[in-house]
Amino acid sequence: MYLFEYSASKELIVRLEHDADLVQSVTELARSKGIEAGSFTAIGALKRARLGYYDQKSHGYREMKIDTPHEMASCIGNVSLKDGKPFVHAHVVLADEMGNTKAGHLFEGVVFAAEVHLHQLEGPRLERKYDEVTGLSLWIIEEGRG
């Protein structure tokens, strides 16, 4: 288990711009505010989205286009560093007009309306590095820091 201890810092409540991409918007917010570690939740509605499913054997993402409007029933994500810059990782559950769902990794989500609560964390450096076992960029304890 890789454990990082933080104290709470600012709490940001954000209404994203209509037609903006959720992932890019939260990334830009984190970069402009110097947020290097954090977690967030969001609800709202998306005009369209690109979801991902990670193939645990082939180590590649399968992409799914969602081309119709959906409720964003859930969005949970975090902010950490990748290549030294704030990076957003988010998963969503979307719901159509019958309440039926599609879910997965969020590559892109074009905002109809979105309300985000981003919880900034103060503490150790939270950096992603390539992980051989999964093929993903995961948090590591850096040598000489920890």
Next chain:
Amino acid sequence: MYLFEYSASKELIVRLEHDADLVQSVTELARSKGIEAGSFTAIGALKRARLGYYDQKSHGYREMKIDTPHEMASCIGNVSLKDGKPFVHAHVVLADEMGNTKAGHLFEGVVFAAEVHLHQLEGPRLERKYDEVTGLSLWIIEEGRG
């Protein structure tokens, strides 16, 4: 992007009453405690619910009645002001006895059992006003405040 900065305040852990409505219960809690800004998550089970899907073209909600017991696999929501009073906005993902899901905006959820973590926020006034583009009540930066 409409950005509001808060500092953390009290954290409330709540077990809702059996047979109470989730949305109304959290609303009453916020009003009785004077919570004007906050966010929450919840898990549990509902006896029945009314979900909503917002039609992004006609600007109206389509309502769906869920008349059977479901796990509340996820509930994410927030508290802000509407018409000057604490108002709750929540989305849920429900699961039936096969693990199949229905999700969307939560109009009403009759509690079998529900565990809520409500994160109170201290800071600027967070008020909803009618938004022309979406037809929804969204957060605005009030002139002379911000």
Next chain:
Amino acid sequence: MYLFEYSASKELIVRLEHDADLVQSVTELARSKGIEAGSFTAIGALKRARLGYYDQKSHGYREMKIDTPHEMASCIGNVSLKDGKPFVHAHVVLADEMGNTKAGHLFEGVVFAAEVHLHQLEGPRLERKYDEVTGLSLWIIEEGRG
């Protein structure tokens, strides 16, 4: 309504071990760190899982085995005391390679990769006791404490 007021304490960001069980890992973390009240969110991917649906009439869990890899699109949970020891209650939404979902109570989730944000809470004792009405172990206000 059963209401418990806390102040924020440490915020833990955790990358769980590949092949570990999510529920057991968070339980061990809480026990080793002396966390007796808290809430968490998580995202990632699971190799397999056991989900539960609670039958609100017969008061028993129906178990569902998910034997294939899934994205963990959402995980919301809490930590409280049961039989005097830190106990984890978590619900998940899982998504397959088509974005289709299965969701419910999480009995066991074998981690492919998982990123957890655990919010430790400081305040009153949060203890579960058997509840006659639901057949579940729910939070109670203990006599002489409250």
